[in-house]
Amino acid sequence: MKPYLLVIEDEEALATLLDYNLDKEGFRVDRAGDGEEGLLKIEEETPDLVLLDWMLPKVSGVEVCRQLRARPETRRTPILMLTARGEESDKVRGLDTGADDYVVKPFAMSELTARIRALLRRTRPELVDERLEYGDIVLDRASRRVMRSGRNVHLGPTEFRLLDFLMQRPGRVFSRERLMDAVWGPNTYVELRTVDVHVGRLRKALREGGAADPIRTVRSAGYSLDHQA
Template sequence: MARAKMLLVEDDAALAELLTWHFQREDFDVAQTPDGEEALILAQERTPDIVLLDWMVENLSGIEVCRRLRRMNETANVPIIMLTARGEEEDRVRGLETGADDYVTKPFSPRELIARVNAVLRRVRPALAGEMLTFGDLEMDTVAHKVRRAGGLVPLGPTEFRLLRHLLEHPGWVFSRERLLDSVWGQDSEIELRTVDVHIRRLRKAINAGGLPDIIRTVRSAGYSLDADAA
């Protein structure tokens, strides 16, 4: 199972320590800060799979951190769960309207929060919930490194496999060539952007062999997406 990267933004030191311990025990890779401004820097340096964000943190409010995370390309689609002592409906609505995916009111049990986090991750990052990724008639076994389309084995090179895995982990999301380059080749890669196009063409040829519908959508001036409507 893939290890999920969590960014925990909480200025209550005791609670932050407790949550870090519980989520590390569940095999999460936890980065923690009490500071809203530092949280934005950490999110840019290493894109998290999920953010736990307290409403009241140092320097920037949780609401403002949430708003800025949604504006950043790296974190625009990262799920955010807000933690707060505020229980009023108006505050909950404000948090959700700012871009939060879920809302947990203190006091809460770590067990409940873990369940809520896993539920969100299963919805948005299926690779973090199991070893088999599927999209329509396309299946990827991430452990055996095998891909099948309509029951037939699809031969893929290592780069095409990583590229397809990334798209399968985020079905429907549109990724620019720059984002794909960072995610599949790594941020320190000196590979040219057009290399992404070459590997997308190879991937298309492999998974569409035999006249199968093309499920990779090219979005003009934006990038690529795994989309059933592409065909």
Template sequence: MTNAQILLVEDDAALAELIAWHVEREGYGIEQTGDGEEALLRVAESHFDLVLLDWMIEGLSGIEVCRRLRRMPETRGTPIIMLTARGEEEDRIRGLTTGADDYITKPFSPRELVARIAAVLRRTRPAVNSERLQYEGLEMDLAEHRVRRDGQAVPLGPTEYRLLRYFLEHPGRVFSRERLLDSVWGQDSEIELRTVDVHIRRLRKAINLGERPDLIRTVRSAGYALDGEGVA
């Protein structure tokens, strides 16, 4: 699996360190905060593949953080695992209906938590464990470094290839230009934001192969997403 980045929102320092140790041992990157408002700022500034979210945190509650993450275009599809001491059925239902992908009641085994993280990432990052990424007839062979759409070869430059791979690893997710710049070009890149638009146009032209439906959706004031609702 590619190295997933995780945000841990937990105000119990001892528990946070224990979780971080087990998560990092599995090869994941992790950042920590115990504050709900700061968690929202972190996800606005950096890309995370998963959020571990304690329900009972100071200030903004975990359930409200979850609700706001689901309202933001950039994080609408980010998987969330709720961590909480509230084990009643009504609480679990509330957490899940608010938008959590999984719900773990304290106390829990760190090994179980790591297993749950892996399971959620498998569901939300399709095919990252294989050598092929696929979406709506679009196929990327990671071993051969080839791309095809409906069986027809799609020639791509190195940057467009990296951009498409990132989209294929997160289908349906909306990414801002800033997020794409950091994730595809690197945080130290001095490339201007408008360069992202240039490469998006090149990628769109290459994969649409003429009159085929546009698989890249432009979300006004938000960014871009790989999904089937693009404009033909």
């Protein structure tokens, strides 16, 4: 749901600051203290964007860049470099290292988030955009509205979050546990079958007016937003 950023930065103070501010801006943030750790975390879960310090212990920023560009899963992952003033700046400016953008320390947090959003919009618009679309379904976050083929669909808050989540990765199957975590929050104690009920309600609302059911049930696995069949 939230964009997932990985901050690879060895300077503890800066990392904490970034962590705090980016979290406040609505990003999910994880942190790595050096290039090696960063690469590992990336392997676990591909971030939506990487904030990368230029100078790093163990594996340098340039090297991390190179490796990310070499892997198919991360070839298109945006990389934003953090550089100190004067630090190899010519090379960085050209961005021929594979990074997509850079900021020079010290920088204003607002400038950073602006650049982050710009990069994200380019690669994964569904993460920052106010509106998600799938087939004839449109979900508008700003106005909290859902339309299907132009017709307004009324959803309760839970159904709205559920659809929002499903629309971020259409086709992918999510277990009830996963949906519970994503939609209800990770520390909620609710009957798992409650997910079924809400999926049912969402389905009913989306089918209003005779449209096809856009949710696929995968027996013994979960649900996905998907073309049937």
